[in-house]
Amino acid sequence: MTGTLARVDQDFPALAQTIHGQYPLVYLDNAATTFKARPVIAALNRYYSQESANIHRGVHTLSQLATERYEAARATVQTFIGAEQVEDIIFTSGTTAAINMVAQGFVRKRLSPGDEILITEMEHHSNIVPWQMLREQTGAQLKVAPINDLGEVRLDAFAEMLSPRTKMVSIGYVSNALGTINPVKQMVALAHRIGAPVLVDAAQAVATIPVNVTDLDCDFLAFSGHKIFGPTGTGVLYGKQAILEQMDPVFGGGDMILSVTFEKTVYNHIPYRFEPGTPHIAGVIGLGAAIDYVTRIGMETIAAHDRKLARLAAERLSTIPGVRLIGEAADKTSIASFVLEHAHPHDIGTILDNHGVAIRAGHHCAQPVMQHFGVEATARASFSLYNTERDIDRLMEAVLKVKEVFV
Numbered sequence: 001m002t003g004t005l006a007r008v009d010q011d012f013p014a015l016a017q018t019i020h021g022q023y024p025l026v027y028l029d030n031a032a033t034t035f036k037a038r039p040v041i042a043a044l045n046r047y048y049s050q051e052s053a054n055i056h057r058g059v060h061t062l063s064q065l066a067t068e069r070y071e072a073a074r075a076t077v078q079t080f081i082g083a084e085q086v087e088d089i090i091f092t093s094g095t096t097a098a099i100n101m102v103a104q105g106f107v108r109k110r111l112s113p114g115d116e117i118l119i120t121e122m123e124h125h126s127n128i129v130p131w132q133m134l135r136e137q138t139g140a141q142l143k144v145a146p147i148n149d150l151g152e153v154r155l156d157a158f159a160e161m162l163s164p165r166t167k168m169v170s171i172g173y174v175s176n177a178l179g180t181i182n183p184v185k186q187m188v189a190l191a192h193r194i195g196a197p198v199l200v201d202a203a204q205a206v207a208t209i210p211v212n213v214t215d216l217d218c219d220f221l222a223f224s225g226h227k228i229f230g231p232t233g234t235g236v237l238y239g240k241q242a243i244l245e246q247m248d249p250v251f252g253g254g255d256m257i258l259s260v261t262f263e264k265t266v267y268n269h270i271p272y273r274f275e276p277g278t279p280h281i282a283g284v285i286g287l288g289a290a291i292d293y294v295t296r297i298g299m300e301t302i303a304a305h306d307r308k309l310a311r312l313a314a315e316r317l318s319t320i321p322g323v324r325l326i327g328e329a330a331d332k333t334s335i336a337s338f339v340l341e342h343a344h345p346h347d348i349g350t351i352l353d354n355h356g357v358a359i360r361a362g363h364h365c366a367q368p369v370m371q372h373f374g375v376e377a378t379a380r381a382s383f384s385l386y387n388t389e390r391d392i393d394r395l396m397e398a399v400l401k402v403k404e405v406f407v
């Protein structure tokens with residue numbers, strides 16, 4: 001049973017505002033971060049105004065309540081991504097933190113000079129730089145599977161680049177610069193054939209397509225709360241139990257131990273071992289509320305909507321002379337990235353802002369993708385459940401204004 005997107009804008013108070021005299025705001029920067037849903041704001045408000053207490057420590061009522069709510073959010077995430085057990089879910093500060101944890105805690109100790117890590121050419125910097133740091137630390141090599149000019153990973157090349165020396169594969173599910181949906185299930189199966197574990201960067205996927213870790217059979221999966229209508233500073237690292245048993249904690253401190261003496265520390269059970277110190281309790285509870293919210297609507301409904309709007313935006317933008325679409329994969333969602341002859345993307349972004357249309361202009365923390373397409377930056381409109389075809393009309397009107405200025 002899925003919900004409807006009718007009147008969904010009412011759930012997002014940030015939409016109802018005037019920017020540069022334009023009302024309502026057309027927010028098309030959802031790939032950077034989404035607006036926060038009312039139930040999320042209410043959950044944060046409740047925690048901070050009434051239920052503010054630390055977790056896993058107190059016997060008093062509020063501490064127990066906070067612990068209950070925090071652990072309930074873990075179960076919500078487990079169900080949402082189809083994980084086998086609740087212990088497979090680790091709360092982090094975001095996708096970036098999660099990938100770095102895997103790099104340092106799981107992969108580093110398995111690498112010898114000459115071993116290989118395989119990524120793709122369309123990764124976000126968060127799925128490139130941690131592996132480069134590991135390369136510096138270990139003498140391993142970073143291999144990069146190329147993409148074609150539509151912005152799709154070349155599966156044949158990806159398969160050929162897997163070797164007995166591949167110790168880790170780390171791939172984005174949905175490209176933040178192009179909107180491409182990668183055939184992750186197939187890529188995981190190829191990697192597993194040679195025994196390589198796979199991390200899936202689901203930062204963009206989690207709010208735009210249904211994600212199921214059991215179906216994908218990935219070993220790790222990372223996402224950020226703020227891209228799925230939840231609070232900033234929250235995120236999730238999923239790991240298969242047997243894999244998490246082999247991962248070391250990267251940070252030590254309170255709550256991640258069973259016992260400490262000066263001679264020896266015994267770590268806590270999974271997942272607490274990987275959540276040292278006081279976590280973002282309010283944020284995690286808010287993330288649980290965000291996931292409950294999208295679950296009520298249904299990810300299939302949201303996915304169909306985002307895909308339809310991105311396709312329509314691309315179709316309409318491509319009718320403007322001088323527009324070049326960047327990223328035209330057969331399987332893509334939520335993102336329309338483009339450049340316009342004679343106009344720098346930053347100028348496009350600024351003029352659109354003056355017309356009450358918020359997009360992102362820049363390299364989108366995916367500079368290798370920009371290099372592939374021979375551009376420095378793009379203008380990127382990214383769609384979410386509260387966007388409508390009317391927003392595309394406003395986008396088009398504003399881009400035509402840019403043309404008047406620059407052509």
Ligand code: C6P
Pocket residue numbers: 031032033094095096097124126127172174175176177201203204224360364365
């Ligand atoms: N992309 C964008 O505008 P964090 O910052 O840790 O929440 O997420 C990092 C990240 C990792 N992978 C992908 C595919 C991403 O898109 C992002 C964040 C934002 O595209 C900010 S650069």
